[in-house]
Amino acid sequence: MHVTRVLFVIGLLSAVEAYRILVVYPFPIRSLNILGEGFVRHFLNAGHEVTFVTSYPQKNDNPRLRQVDISSNILDMADEGYSISNVMNEEVIANDIKMYQDFALQNAIMTLNDKNFKQLLEDTTQSFDAVLIDYYETEIYAGLAYLYECPIIWATSMGPHWQALRLVDEPSNPAYTADYLSSNVVPFTFQQRIEELWAQIKWTWWKWTSTLPQERKAFQEIFHHFFEKRGSTLPDYDKMIYNSSLVFSNSHCAFGDIPSLPQNLKLIGGYYIEHPPKPLPQDLQFIMNSAKHGVIYFSMGSTWNSKDFPKSTIESLLKVFGKLKQTVIWKFEDELPNLPANVKVLKWAPQTSILAHPNCLLFITHGGLLSSTESIHYGVPIIGIPILFDQFVNVNKAVAKGFAIRVPLDYNMPNNLEVAVQKMLTDPKYRKLVKNLSSIYHNRPLLPGKEAVYWVEYVIQTEGALHLRTPALSVSFYQKYYLDLVAILLATVYVLYRIMKILLSKMKIFSKRPKEKKN
Numbered sequence: 001m002h003v004t005r006v007l008f009v010i011g012l013l014s015a016v017e018a019y020r021i022l023v024v025y026p027f028p029i030r031s032l033n034i035l036g037e038g039f040v041r042h043f044l045n046a047g048h049e050v051t052f053v054t055s056y057p058q059k060n061d062n063p064r065l066r067q068v069d070i071s072s073n074i075l076d077m078a079d080e081g082y083s084i085s086n087v088m089n090e091e092v093i094a095n096d097i098k099m100y101q102d103f104a105l106q107n108a109i110m111t112l113n114d115k116n117f118k119q120l121l122e123d124t125t126q127s128f129d130a131v132l133i134d135y136y137e138t139e140i141y142a143g144l145a146y147l148y149e150c151p152i153i154w155a156t157s158m159g160p161h162w163q164a165l166r167l168v169d170e171p172s173n174p175a176y177t178a179d180y181l182s183s184n185v186v187p188f189t190f191q192q193r194i195e196e197l198w199a200q201i202k203w204t205w206w207k208w209t210s211t212l213p214q215e216r217k218a219f220q221e222i223f224h225h226f227f228e229k230r231g232s233t234l235p236d237y238d239k240m241i242y243n244s245s246l247v248f249s250n251s252h253c254a255f256g257d258i259p260s261l262p263q264n265l266k267l268i269g270g271y272y273i274e275h276p277p278k279p280l281p282q283d284l285q286f287i288m289n290s291a292k293h294g295v296i297y298f299s300m301g302s303t304w305n306s307k308d309f310p311k312s313t314i315e316s317l318l319k320v321f322g323k324l325k326q327t328v329i330w331k332f333e334d335e336l337p338n339l340p341a342n343v344k345v346l347k348w349a350p351q352t353s354i355l356a357h358p359n360c361l362l363f364i365t366h367g368g369l370l371s372s373t374e375s376i377h378y379g380v381p382i383i384g385i386p387i388l389f390d391q392f393v394n395v396n397k398a399v400a401k402g403f404a405i406r407v408p409l410d411y412n413m414p415n416n417l418e419v420a421v422q423k424m425l426t427d428p429k430y431r432k433l434v435k436n437l438s439s440i441y442h443n444r445p446l447l448p449g450k451e452a453v454y455w456v457e458y459v460i461q462t463e464g465a466l467h468l469r470t471p472a473l474s475v476s477f478y479q480k481y482y483l484d485l486v487a488i489l490l491a492t493v494y495v496l497y498r499i500m501k502i503l504l505s506k507m508k509i510f511s512k513r514p515k516e517k518k519n
Contacts, residue, residue, distance in 0.1 A: 018064075019129040019460050022148070024053040024141060026111040028074040030302035031370050032134060035157055035250060038272025039132060040065065042449040043456070051128070053117060070114045073107065083308040084300065087387055088409055097181065097203050101211040104137035105218065112140075112222045121147070121226045129460045132248075135164055139241035140215050143223045146235045151245035151464040153456060158369055158390050159251035160258065160265055162200065167244045169470045170480070172259040174200050183392035185400045186257050242473055245464045246455060250369060254376060254441040256397050264468040266455055270373050270441070271448035277356040284329075287344055288354070291327035294361035296421065297354050297380075299331035301366045304387055307334040316414035318343065324421070326361060329354060355380050361431075362424050364417070367395035375403075379438035381430035383420045385409050403434035 021043055025036030033056045043050045044062055053068040060067055111117060120126060128148045133141045135154040145152035156164045161180040162171040174196035178184045182199060184192045216237045227234050245264065252269035261267075280288065288295055300306050309317070314336070321328040322340030331349040339345060351371070354360055355378040365371040367384040372394045375382045382404045384395030398404030405420040407413055424430050446454070459465045478484055 018047050018049055019457065020049045020051070020127065021456065022051045022053070022128040022131045022144065024111075024131065024133045024144065026053065026055070026070065026073070026141075027107060027134065027136065028055040028071075030056060031368060032136075032157055034302075034370065035155065035272050036134060038449065039155070039452065041274075042271070042453050046453045046457075051120070051126075053111070053120075068116050068120055070111055070117055072114060073110055084304055084306075084387065084409070085308050085310050088310065088313075088411065097199075098206045098210070101137050101206055105140070105211060105214055108138050108140045109218050109222070122229065124230055130245075130456055132456065135167075135247070137163070138211075138215060139167070140219050140222075142241050142243065143219055143235075145243070146240060147223065147226055147230070151459045152243065153246040153248065153459060154244055155248040155250070157250050159255065160247075160249045160261060160267070162259075163203065164247055164249070165259070165262075165265065167242060168247050168264050168473070169262040170472050171200065177259045178257065178393050179203070180390045180393065183386075183396055185393070185396045245459045245466075246468075248452060248455075250373065252373075252376075252441055254437045255372070256401055262468075262470045264465060264470075266451065268448040268452050270377050271452050272370075273352055273374065273377055275447070277353045278350060280350060280353045280357070284346070284350070284354075287327065287329070288357045288359050291359050293325040293327070295354070295357070295359045296321075296324070296326050296328045296362055296364065297349075297351075297360055298328060298364040299349060299351060299366075299371070300385070300387075301368050301371060303368075304366055305333045306330065307332060310411070313411065313414060317417070320414050320418045320421075323418075326425070352378070362421070364421075367391035367398070369394055372398060376434065376437050376441050379431075379435045381424055381434045383407055383417065383424060385413065385417075401433065401437060403430050403437060405430075 023036055023039055023043070025033050027033075033054050036052065036054055037056075037058065040050050040052050044064055047064075049064045049066075051066045051068065053070060055069075055071045055073050057067045057069045057071065112121075126148070128150050130151050130153060131141075131144045131148060132153045132155055133144070135156045142152055154164065154167060158164075158180050160172075162174070162177055163180070165172050175188065175193050176186050177196070178186065178188075179196055179199040182196060184196060188196065219237050220234060224234060247265045249265060249267050250269050250271070251258070251267050253267065255269065258267070279285070298306070306314075318336075318338070318340060321330070321343050324342060326342065328343045329349065330343060330345050331347075331351075332345040333347050336345050352374055355363060355374050360378070360380055362383060363371070363375050363380045364383045364385070365375070367382070367386045368389075368391055372382070374380075375398075382395075382398060384391070384398060384404050384406050385408075386392045386395045386406070387409055395404060395406050399406050405424060407416045407420050444451075472480065
């Protein structure tokens, strides 16, 4: 009987087909590549073969993982001057959508021309069952799915914003959906609704008039050679970008403000977080265990550096932290002399492992979606200091949910932070609310990593999951908004107006004729 069970299990395992999946995370941004690594880990655990295009190659001893190193992107990308001090001094334009569209396209051109990536694309023996690509402001990578004749799956690091939704459905209504660069939280005021509408109009205008023509040209110049080598022709770019099978969003309903979603957009927020978290280094474990009054963790993320705060701000922050009874663990990327006894500085910090520790009382963060997700995952309230991108809306949502306090990034930030820390430490509502949200977040029928694997396998097995696609994609713009009906009604009104005008003029002429005198 025991032998029969073993054979049955072996039979089941052998029946699981190993797929070949191409995962592309092209941006030289560490936090985004953490998301890519999460997908890779889950696919490998499920027995699939993965080719991972990344700027941050991992130490690899898995024979089913091939990494395509595009780390030259990190060296080649021009420094745009986005340091914390420059933002504080208002030396950069915050959230310029045209600049972000240009950045995404230039990064894509650089990635597709990278010698290591080109070597993969040149190899006509390579084939894949699915392509999963990090989506941000350009769809040029959709050409990979046509090149390998397989389904394409987009993955957005943010919530289901309207730019991603438009690839598989209609853009969400700006009357109740904030743009990812917005700081507005629903319900919107009249002015905020105008701001959100204008954000969609402005983005669409730049996309259609500037970015899209450049994308078409770059697509033809870069992909023509690869398609020619395989004996196939280039697809129509405008049709190609809407041929998506699925979109993954690193979000969850517990985060709030989720719009209506189509069947082929899946929320898998927190899928990249490892279960259980990795053990803390021994010295850090001792610090956190020994913190009698708890720990405050302070990090501005993997892209922004605390060392770039102005010197006066750093000194003021140390004075604020030195007054606290709590131990402060600060991710600071440089040497920092004259530290208060309760302040510990780390050049690199195992963030999820710190947040998972029961002594972690609160998290001071820039409000990136990964940090916001991890705060809910581990039930730790946050003090948000947003800098750029989607951080403003992330922090404002957390404030609206009641488990965060927002502090502006300016030269008065240390004083405002001191007030916020004292308020959060003395008011238990913040911790209570985030624990409630954490419970909602964890109450799922399937772990998000396993759900991601399920849907990728489902898309492959159903040859693109065409049955999940909305018919809205096949309806033209003028039909969708009944512009043809409006045109007919306007034409009808105009014709009736002209007829009435002619009739009235005729009647007027007739009435003015002199009446014949009777004899």
